[in-house]
Amino acid sequence: MFNELRTQSAAILHSTELTVDERLQHLCELLKETVPHYDWVGFYFKNGNKEELKLGPYAGTPTDHTIIPFGKGICGQVAVSNQNFVVPDVQAQDNYIACSITVKAEIVIPLFIDGENVGQIDIDSNTPDPFTEEDERFLEFVNAEVAKIYTF
Structure with a gap:
């Protein structure tokens, strides 16, 4: 599944007829629709020079969490740690922001x-402990492709 998604993701991201945000939106929708355990797929980006993240394109249920301070929740922690964060059970996380x-x-x-x-x-799943190393490698690939087209 992920090999085919790599090809489809790259094709969407490098489609020059669409704006970057439109491409990211299409990508979020593709991932949400294609991967059974991806129930919410979205991008957060650094909000200018502020120590916070701002919600970008996403697919899934609307969220109130459009601004996330660095250090808060899983997304805010990743903004500080610069590390992948896989949470098999959100209930077990002290610093989790429930969407x-x-x-x-x-x-x-x-x-x-x-x-x-x-x-x-950022990907939320309604399935307990669904994420594997394969998810991590695939999403790292996606972000590497996004980095080629994203501008501040």
Whole structure:
């Protein structure tokens, strides 16, 4: 599944007829529709020079969490740590910001451009402990492709 998604993701991201945000939106929708355990897929990006993340394109249930301070929740922690964060059980996390009572697990992968953490892809799952190393490698690939087209 992920090999085919790599090809489809790259094709969407490098489609020059669409704006970058439109491409990211199409990508979020593709991932949400294609991967059974991806129930919410979105991007957060650094909000200018502020120590916070701002919600970008996403697919899934609307969220109130459009601004996340660095250090808060899983996304805010990744903004500080610069490390992948896989949460098999969100209930076990002290610093978890609940977006929906149906969410059971989350994976957040930082997005780097020229070595700087400029954002992340965030995926919520309603399935307990669904994320594997294969998810991590695939999402790292996606972010590397996004880094090639994203501009501040």
